Amino acid sequence: MEAQSEPAVVELRIPCRPEYVGVARLALLGVASRMKFSYDQVEDVRLAVGEACTTSVEWATKNNRADTDIVVRSSIADTKLTVDIIDSSGERREVSDDQDNENEPESLGALLITLLVDEVTVTPLNGGTHVKMVKYAG
Amino acid sequence: MEAQSEPAVVELRIPCRPEYVGVARLALLGVASRMKFSYDQVEDVRLAVGEACTTSVEWATKNNRADTDIVVRSSIADTKLTVDIIDSSGERREVSDDQDNENEPESLGALLITLLVDEVTVTPLNGGTHVKMVKYAG
Amino acid sequence: MNFSIDTYNMESGVPVIKLTGEVDVYTAPQLKQQMIGMLEAGANQILIDLTEVEYFDSTALGVLIGGLKRMRERDGNLSLICPNPRIRRVFEITGLDKIFDIYNSADEAKIAIQLVP
């Protein structure tokens, strides 16, 4: 056990569809603005979580999994916010690049997430993906 | 079975503490503004859900249950939003009125909820309370 | 956190509490503390400026009602500046607009308060 208090947890479950990504962004705006983040950092968190959910939605659409959910779990410690984004959007398998590359998901979104938060890991799950991001305040 | 599609469900779990009520309000703002509500109706939903969560927080404080959670579940149908607010704040038992009545929870909050949504029911649960509110769009 | 509280005195000496952002179960205790301070300092007129408030819940209303009662006990008053119709609506639907003197601007409040003996 660490000598720190348990982080508070806020958990949100939304349908894995484009119209609900905004709900996750607003909830994270609420979470982050109650922490010691600057205005810009709050914005970073909102954007990063929006991008992660958007990627989940894009894969769900591709894999015919739009009836699944995304779970967005925020663990709020003193100066550290950890957000776990867990989808059931199926495997993130790149198809061969023979189509209009505008329809490729991920690249720009993934770039943005990397730039906006301090740590990010992407782990395949059974039937989906777990994105973990960490942002430090101050 | 009714001839309507399943409502979409957005579920939020927050710590039953004052600083998280704002997260629930923001999430509901997101949910309601994606429905066919007027600007004023969105505001009504935000306020009503805020009041319900506030009452949960007040009882949790009173009953020493600030370590519990509130679950806020929104069921989104075409023109009908149902929000279930479920706490584990213990029994809502009025103590005898011998103290400064400013510390009484509920009355103003309950009045507001009644005025702001179309239907509201309050049901004691094992160890908490279930508030169900319905708001119709249009 | 989207809340701040500022105080200043009008030329007439009436203290003003200016609130910004969300006044709710989390932040209303700060308003209460500020009001208690002014009451203890002997104020018999207090003006609460809600112009920049974007959310006002029953906890905040309860704090204002408590303040009003104490001010009335000493034959004073607690009045509000509230031009925002969305916030004003909370007072209207609860009937509290009939209990509080509510003004549309600091200027309007200033004139009205000076007219009171």
Add this chain to the structure above:
Amino acid sequence: MNFSIDTYNMESGVPVIKLTGEVDVYTAPQLKQQMIGMLEAGANQILIDLTEVEYFDSTALGVLIGGLKRMRERDGNLSLICPNPRIRRVFEITGLDKIFDIYNSADEAKIAIQLVP
């Protein structure tokens, strides 16, 4: 839903798409449709006004990039009006501010576009 899309022509005839609110995975397809319509109508200059945009994600960036490519293919251009630093930042951190011509106001864009032969 906090999104709207308006179109108008500048005096010079250059079509402008003015976006308001949140441009994201949900709303960006509307921007794409609008842009495709203008491309099909033969536009070789398009101006996208982001002044009133409060959220702009990678999906929206992707739509702009796609539009810019098609405009460049016909020796045209797709430029942006973006005075809001928060939105501009999204272009800056992705390096896209070097790909797009970004102006601070409609007037600034008008002058710059007229100077181009």
